[in-house]
Amino acid sequence: MRIRAVREADAPAVWAIIGPIIRGGAEYALERDMSEADAIAYWYGADRETYVAEVDGEVLGTYYIRPNQPGGGRHVANCGYAVSSAARGRGIARAMCAHSLVRAREAGYRAMQFNFVIATNTRAIALWEGMGFATLARLPGAFVHPAEGEVDALVMYQRLD
């Protein structure tokens, strides 16, 4: 597996990963009907660095890292990760998270925070816990899941220094 900076030419492969997640509406608080162009503009946003994970030259995962807040909150990083539905369970999310923690320290971030981990996404929560994140808060009913209705969202955090 190779993790590298995203390129313009990766946009179709990135959309093939994030499109089904956005349309599904169960993992991210994003508009389910957002256009491909808007989704790519978001994922490649000027406020963030975006990476892809390749296996045998095929893009199977992608993530971004950005300041969680501007101004006085710039020293805390925030990331979003997405893995192709066909490639789950192969350690791609774990590898991207490990990469992001290295990148965050290199970039001088002093902590990393995930603001909105959907409580039904138990595999992700277990993975983030295994990667050193603690749950700082459970936001009650913060997310309307398409199948489950209102479910909680977690604020997860780890210090990097």
Place this chain on the structure above:
Amino acid sequence: MRIRAVREADAPAVWAIIGPIIRGGAEYALERDMSEADAIAYWYGADRETYVAEVDGEVLGTYYIRPNQPGGGRHVANCGYAVSSAARGRGIARAMCAHSLVRAREAGYRAMQFNFVIATNTRAIALWEGMGFATLARLPGAFVHPAEGEVDALVMYQRLD
């Protein structure tokens, strides 16, 4: 006191309130050097409703209300409030918060969340507690205060239904 929707012509009065707060860098996680135009574009953003509080025809406070998250997080409101430094302690923030809670219920929001209340802003925290907000999390060292260095930020929340 009268609270009404903001108008384009209010922009100088709004900037007179939020400008010193942004430049001070102690109350909001916003870039301290952001331009007046960028600050007004942010405060009047298309994703939010913005109001002003007038006393004897003078704009002394302003606030916005918006969805805290897109997609599955749209049922939770988020607000930002600002009061002229010359008009603090006169109940303007309290009146705007009360107005925002009414407006949130009217608009169908089911909860309100403040994501990043700086822990040194003890007057605001006491006010939000008095208005029914509970602290869901304390984000350790989440904000670099210009005088205090790293200070905590609070996630505050209340259910509306």
